Amino acid sequence: MARDSISDLLAFMAVARERSFTRAASKLGVSQSSLSHTIRALETRLGVRLLTRTTRSVAPTEAGERLLQTVAPRLQDIESEVAAVSGLGAKSAGTIRITAIDHVVDTLLWPRLRPLIAEYPDLKIEISTDYRMVDIVAEGFDIGVRWGDQVAKDMVAVRLMPDQRMLIVGAPDYLAAHGVPATPQELLAHNCITLRLASSGSLYAWELKNGARELQVNVSGQATFHSVYQMLNAALSGCGLAFVPQDLVQPHLAAGRLQAVLQDWAPVFPGLHAYYPSRRQSTRTLALVIEALRTPQQFNPAHLPGAARR
Numbered sequence: 001m002a003r004d005s006i007s008d009l010l011a012f013m014a015v016a017r018e019r020s021f022t023r024a025a026s027k028l029g030v031s032q033s034s035l036s037h038t039i040r041a042l043e044t045r046l047g048v049r050l051l052t053r054t055t056r057s058v059a060p061t062e063a064g065e066r067l068l069q070t071v072a073p074r075l076q077d078i079e080s081e082v083a084a085v086s087g088l089g090a091k092s093a094g095t096i097r098i099t100a101i102d103h104v105v106d107t108l109l110w111p112r113l114r115p116l117i118a119e120y121p122d123l124k125i126e127i128s129t130d131y132r133m134v135d136i137v138a139e140g141f142d143i144g145v146r147w148g149d150q151v152a153k154d155m156v157a158v159r160l161m162p163d164q165r166m167l168i169v170g171a172p173d174y175l176a177a178h179g180v181p182a183t184p185q186e187l188l189a190h191n192c193i194t195l196r197l198a199s200s201g202s203l204y205a206w207e208l209k210n211g212a213r214e215l216q217v218n219v220s221g222q223a224t225f226h227s228v229y230q231m232l233n234a235a236l237s238g239c240g241l242a243f244v245p246q247d248l249v250q251p252h253l254a255a256g257r258l259q260a261v262l263q264d265w266a267p268v269f270p271g272l273h274a275y276y277p278s279r280r281q282s283t284r285t286l287a288l289v290i291e292a293l294r295t296p297q298q299f300n301p302a303h304l305p306g307a308a309r310r
Contacts, residue, residue, distance in 0.1 A: 008042040009071060011035055012050055016060045016068050017140060073137065095124040096289045099136060100145035102129040103228050103248055104272060108160060109145065109293065116292040123285060131226065132198035137277055142286055145293075148270025155275040158294055163271045165246040168206070169258040171238040180261050181241075184208050184215050187262075191240035192219035193231045206243045209267035219243075 014024040015035065025032040043050050050064035060068055100109055105127055113125055128141070136144045144151075147164070151157045168187075181187050187206070195204040203224065205216040221240045225231050228244055235242035236257055246266075252258040260266070274293045276286065 006075070008038050008045075009067075009075060011038045012042055012064070013068065013072050013075065015039060015051060015058060016064060019058050021058060094122075094283075094285050095126055096143065096285060097126045097128070097141045098143045098145065098289075099128045099130055099134045099139075099141045101131060101228070103245075104145055105129055107247065108272065112292050112295060113289070116288065120288070123288070125289070130198065131195075136275075143274050143276050143289065143293075145272055145274050148273045151273050151275045154278055156278045157273040157275045158290055159271055159273050160293055161271045163268050165266055165268050166207075166243060167246050167249060167253075167260045167266050168241055168243050168262050169235055169249050169253070169260050170241045171236060171257065172259055174235075174238045174240060175259055175261070182262075184217050184262065184265055187217050187219050187241065190219070190221070191223075192221040193234045193240050193242040194219060194221055194224045195228070195231060195243075196224050196226055198226060204243075207267055208262070208265040210265045214267075215265070 011024070011028065011030075014028055015021055018024040018027065021032050021035055025035045028035065039051060046063075048063045049061050050067060052059050052061055098109065109127065117123060117125060133146070133150060134141065134144060136142070144155075145160065148157070148159070168181075174191075178190060181190060192206075196202070197204055203218070203220070205218045208215045208217060219241075223234050223239050225234070228248065231242045232244055232248060232252075234240070235244070236252065241261070249258055249260075253260060274290060276290070
């Protein structure tokens with residue numbers, strides 16, 4: 001394959017993933033017109049349209065999707081190996097892309113990565129917050145951060161924190177008005193603050209555990225969010241009961257702004273892990289970031305939203 005064809009395929013991958021010529025051009029460091037010309041030339045050589053273009057969106061055609069699914073992983077392997085060789089040098093540079101849950105960025109990732117950025121001025125960190133399970137290889141991420149039981153077995157996983165207890169919490173005013181649930185079944189009569197899962201579009205069923213007994217409770221309520229931060233704020237405002245990580249709500253429990261209920265049914269989930277493909281040769285830059293994330297830091301409640309609220 002000609003060298004130009006490889007460059008053109010990389011350009012196509014960027015447009016197909018970004019679903020935008022403008023964003024892809026910015027990422028590649030080329031002009032939008034030049035990128036458009038490159039894609040047209042590739043389509044002409046292949047004799048097939050790869051992208052469907054409208055005034056508002058760009059999407060792969062059937063042929064483009066096939067190319068993206070079959071050729072892209074091979075090109076990524078080549079890029080990874082080239083990056084690995086480059087990373088053997090003493091200088092740590094480049095961009096590390098990370099996908100993580102939103103509150104984890106504030107309370108864990110950024111406090112550990114900020115000193116690293118200060119020490120290595122040529123290092124760039126890009127963090128995307130998402131609750132869905134992301135295929136980090138297909139979507140071009142270097143590192144994913146998720147709960148331990150969500151990490152695929154073919155990934156290298158590095159524990160970042162101990163196992164995490166989940167709590168059902170509510171504001172004192174809400175509990176005084178609606179009563180304190182004594183059993184999981186009584187949650188069905190409460191106004192519960194729900195989380196919609198980005199991966200499936202369904203509402204998350206609260207996974208409760210008391211010893212060997214496990215229950216999934218399909219709670220409902222007036223407020224549904226896509227982020228634990230908004231769930232926490234809704235609970236603080238007295239909207240209803242929320243099911244959230246203990247570390248996130250501990251300052252509010254200590255200050256009396258929230259109360260935990262049904263603590264006998266509070267499950268413990270596997271702690272957060274950073275993970276990356278096992279087949280990928282670790283570059284010096286990637287190794288530096290992983291090591292920084294691995295380093296324990298003192299949990300700082302001041303980083304949490306609403307921590308100053310009384």
